[in-house]
Amino acid sequence: MATVQLTCFAQTGNAYKVALMLNLCGVDWEPVFVDFFNGEARANTYRELNEMGEVPVLTDGDMVLSQSGAILHYLTDKHGQFGARSSPEGYEILRWILWDNHKLSSYIGTLRFLLQFAKTGETEVTKFLAGRAKSALKVLDTHLVDVDFAVGNRPTIADISMCGYLFWPDEFGVSWDDYPAIGAWLTRIKALKGWEHPYELMPGHPLPDKAD
Amino acid sequence: MATVQLTCFAQTGNAYKVALMLNLCGVDWEPVFVDFFNGEARANTYRELNEMGEVPVLTDGDMVLSQSGAILHYLTDKHGQFGARSSPEGYEILRWILWDNHKLSSYIGTLRFLLQFAKTGETEVTKFLAGRAKSALKVLDTHLVDVDFAVGNRPTIADISMCGYLFWPDEFGVSWDDYPAIGAWLTRIKALKGWEHPYELMPGHPLPDKAD
Numbered sequence: 001m002a003t004v005q006l007t008c009f010a011q012t013g014n015a016y017k018v019a020l021m022l023n024l025c026g027v028d029w030e031p032v033f034v035d036f037f038n039g040e041a042r043a044n045t046y047r048e049l050n051e052m053g054e055v056p057v058l059t060d061g062d063m064v065l066s067q068s069g070a071i072l073h074y075l076t077d078k079h080g081q082f083g084a085r086s087s088p089e090g091y092e093i094l095r096w097i098l099w100d101n102h103k104l105s106s107y108i109g110t111l112r113f114l115l116q117f118a119k120t121g122e123t124e125v126t127k128f129l130a131g132r133a134k135s136a137l138k139v140l141d142t143h144l145v146d147v148d149f150a151v152g153n154r155p156t157i158a159d160i161s162m163c164g165y166l167f168w169p170d171e172f173g174v175s176w177d178d179y180p181a182i183g184a185w186l187t188r189i190k191a192l193k194g195w196e197h198p199y200e201l202m203p204g205h206p207l208p209d210k211a212d
Numbered sequence: 213m214a215t216v217q218l219t220c221f222a223q224t225g226n227a228y229k230v231a232l233m234l235n236l237c238g239v240d241w242e243p244v245f246v247d248f249f250n251g252e253a254r255a256n257t258y259r260e261l262n263e264m265g266e267v268p269v270l271t272d273g274d275m276v277l278s279q280s281g282a283i284l285h286y287l288t289d290k291h292g293q294f295g296a297r298s299s300p301e302g303y304e305i306l307r308w309i310l311w312d313n314h315k316l317s318s319y320i321g322t323l324r325f326l327l328q329f330a331k332t333g334e335t336e337v338t339k340f341l342a343g344r345a346k347s348a349l350k351v352l353d354t355h356l357v358d359v360d361f362a363v364g365n366r367p368t369i370a371d372i373s374m375c376g377y378l379f380w381p382d383e384f385g386v387s388w389d390d391y392p393a394i395g396a397w398l399t400r401i402k403a404l405k406g407w408e409h410p411y412e413l414m415p416g417h418p419l420p421d422k423a424d
Contacts (some may be wrong), residue, residue, distance in 0.1 A: 051351060052311055052351055053310075054314075063300070065303055065307065066307060067306070067307040067311055070303050070307040074303050077299075078315050087289075091277055092282075094282045095282040097277040097310075098279040098282055098310065099283040100311050100314040101314040124335060124336040124337055125336055125337055128337045139263065139265065179396040
């Protein structure tokens with residue numbers, strides 16, 4: 001059994017951020033499947049692991065940590081990869097990770113959940129979320145026009161966080177043709193040693209034709 | 213002129229988090245009013261200051277930083293107050309600040325904006341946001357039942373972040389009678405030396421009867 005375990009399931013971009021980081025750092029880790037769609041993450045036993053009721057949770061010996069952005073900071077401190085080279089760069093990385101949690105992954109993850117899994121179809125809520133998501137994608141696309149990666153022109157945990165939901169553009173109704181700098185940046189991330197698609201990296205994927 | 217400046221306006225909880233931190237640390241700072249409701253934050257000149265188009269931005273000499281959670285980390289590093297006493301505690305503080313940005317301030321801030329300023333009345337969108345906001349408040353209330361503050365049983369930047377929108381419960385339709393541990397925690401925050409209500413601390417408040 002690997003000492004590093006990650007609660008996750010194939011469809012969550014927030015767990016994917018951590019799974020991808022572990023893979024890119026060459027860590028020996030194993031996934032622990034959470035049956036999210038049947039309510040396991042909302043059960044009291046799961047709340048004992050994470051009072052926030054969210055996936056992922058990283059377990060590394062005595063360290064038990066949730067929130068992908070906190071876990072990414074822990075892993076970069078531990079492994080010395082994909083982190084800041086200076087204090088100002090550290091704030092800049094944290095800034096983009098917070099923005100991702102506040103404006104990018106949050107709206108896109110919720111929009112995708114409603115469209116793809118709750119199957120609500122287009123509603124006032126999905127239209128609202130899509131508007132917010134597209135505003136965030138525009139900010140990111142503009143930022144990436146002149147740089148290869150978000151901070152310091154090399155891959156950092158800011159990129160690993162922000163790409164979490166972006167390998168499924170068809171599942172939330174966007175095309176990278178409309179955000180070409182994001183498309184090019186995702187191609188650079190896919191070229192990193194250890195990259196795998198979320199549906200290959202985490203268990204419980206019900207749609208084998210999507211794993212391309 | 214104070215060397216530390218904060219772009220802000222009275223109604224934003226995200227700027228309030230930083231304004232409150234500056235006050236609690238005894239920093240000599242001054243607000244720079246942003247006319248958010250007339251579109252100033254969306255203008256190209258503002259984008260030159262912050263490509264994310266968001267308020268607040270802290271300017272401290274050469275340091276120009278946005279995202280309240282990143283600014284709070286910068287200020288705690290600089291002033292040595294309200295920060296972590298150990299590395300694990302630092303991840304725990306970061307974890308709650310990320311959760312705040314992802315699940316608490318985000319939903320409450322957006323809900324309050326629609327109800328209080330965009331005046332949409334109750335819609336499918338506000339009902340959706342209110343459901344998410346109340347789930348988050350329940351998580352926080354449960355967490356605070358047995359502790360005085362979120363992390364380490366003393367005030368930290370995790371508390372300062374999470375309280376950002378919570379001194380306006382009437383503006384997003386909740387009562388602390390339903391979340392008594394949050395109500396008691398806010399009373400403890402109000403007792404900290406330097407605490408002021410957001411409508412007293414930041415400029416542009418159009419509703420003098422609310423500043424109580």
